[in-house]
Amino acid sequence: MTPPIRKAGWLLTAAVTGVALVTAATPTLGHSAAPATGCYDRAVPITYEETRIETPALPGGDRVPYKLVELGGFTGFVERLNADLCSTRSAQAADRLLRERGAELWRTAVERAQGKRWMGSIERYDDRPLYWARLMGTRDLRQWRPAFGLSDQARASLLKTFEYASRGISSTSFPRDKKSIRVLVSGFDPYQLNGEIRRSNPSGASSLQLDGQVYQVGDRTVHIQSVMLPVTWSGFNAGYVEDAFGPHLTPKSPERADLIMTISQGLRGTMNIEQWAGAWRGGSPDNNNEGTPEVVPQVTTWPQPTPNPEFIQTTLPYQQMIAAGTTPWPVKLNPGICEWTGNTRPDPAKVSCHDNGPSPDAQAQSGGGGNYLSNESMYRSNRLRLALGATSLPGGHLHISALVYPKDPLVLIDQAFASDRAQTIEQTVALVKAAGAAIAGGRKG
Structure with a gap:
């Protein structure tokens, strides 16, 4: 069996890179919640891209995507979205939830990257925690089995809502003045x-x-x-x-x-x-x-x-x-x-x-x-x-x-x-x- 990956090998402090991280806001994205499993059918097919979430660095080792999400401080976001989907009771409520959480994910990743928020232990220039956290969200949304009827078209619309919000596409407002x-x-x-x-x-x-x-x-x-x-x-x-x-x-x-x-x-x-x-x-x-x-x-x-x-x-x-x-x-x-x-x-x-x-x-x-x-x-x-x-x-x-x-x-x-x-x-x-x-x-x- 491959030895577990040593955490010390992944961490890089601000002193190593010369980057000053500003301590602000909360240390993790949202509160931590126990992962919900009752409303998910893990046998439902997901995209090839989403299957990589389970990939270790070497066979038998820790799964790299989960470790990057953890080191970036985004585990709480993934778990909270997973749990809150299970308690959602309509497509309209799901759309609101995904719009809000997608925007939160993007905003928090930006603030973390720019040193306006301290979270996780991996250095702030790392884009990988955002990528894998978003992908875990789309995987869960694809395998979600809500308590109400949800057509394939409606699910696709919800996926687009979350994708656009978590990619910043829904939040590109500019000032309107001539200067x-x-x-x-x-x-x-x-x-x-x-x-x-x-x-x-x-x-x-x-x-x-x-x-x-x-x-x-x-x-x-x-x-x-x-x-x-x-x-x-x-x-x-x-x-x-x-x-x-x-x-x-x-x-x-x-x-x-x-x-x-x-x-x-x-x-x-x-x-x-x-x-x-x-x-x-x-x-x-x-x-x-x-x-x-x-x-x-x-x-x-x-x-x-x-x-x-x-x-x-x-x-x-x-x-x-x-x-x-x-x-x-x-x-x-x-x-x-x-x-x-x-x-x-x-x-x-x-x-x-x-x-x-x-x-x-x-x-x-x-x-x-x-x-x-x-x-x-x-x-x-x-x-x-x-x-x-x-x-x-x-x-x-x-x-x-x-x-x-x-x-x-x-x-x-x-x-x-x-x-x-x-x-x-x-x-x-x-x-x-x-x-x-x-x-x-x-x-x-």
Whole structure:
């Protein structure tokens, strides 16, 4: 039998990372409650992503997701939601409960990440406790057997309510005054967990640091709101990206964004501002082990251009972002694309990759950042931006440096990993702020 994972190997104090944690609020999220089992049917199928909740670091060891939730201080939230669902007596009450608890989960994760709340014992830059706590909530909701009738459609609606609230999608309000600059960004959940259950995603961790940030640029006040996107093709098909960005792209919205930016993890050791996003999804397996190569589908709930643009070019203020001199990783514009020409898609032998921009008859095979969900987040948000007529509004994608994990699989976090992640996150925050400052500095009146 594998020895139990030693707790000391996971913990990292503020002194190790140089991060000052502010003692505030309660030490855990909500009061602790005994897990309820009476209203759950654990034989009901759950998603492939949710099955990973039971994964140990090594066979016979402690389950990593539960340990991360514990170390983050979120165990009380999971247990309380589990118990309260059992006492819910109507779909309307369930919707209220999930809306409130989802918002509480997101708000608390943001406050914890920004050092406004002390909870748990793992360092504050860690995005993993939020991911696994949310996933435990969706698993329980999927297997919940309430005392009242609940159709599949109603359950799906409740899942969406909880997902949107716990990802920040339901809470992206901005000030409406003319002196405010509104910046909306997105990050991603951890992914590629089959081979490495300890994975964090620095883009998601950055979104927790960025949410609610406010700073001055001359007489302008820049306000940043952020959301967390799933790493699932089905979530994108369901319109998560459009629902997150759309309300702030409509022409008459009093909370119309001044800049949008999608962010994801990319190559190790570089920060790439992607010049192009492409209309093709390569079909690599997502967090549910699903994926089909195809043209990025359109959504029916938001205006869409006809036909799909094959490539969409960034309008981010990339020169100012590069000139900001952020560290530790080099920042550059990535002009690369891969394309088919002569109507040859999807013949793999006909793909051409280069830095010269799309050919006149190009069919997209990948943007500079590939053809996975990161590329698609840029493509979908900016396809919608163009469809809504926000052609002058800056938008694009930032790929940030990938992380390197401790060699010992029983160690969830060590000094080198924590320091590397913190530096990458802080540079990401600085780049987003530099983009916001560029917009604020160029605004007149």
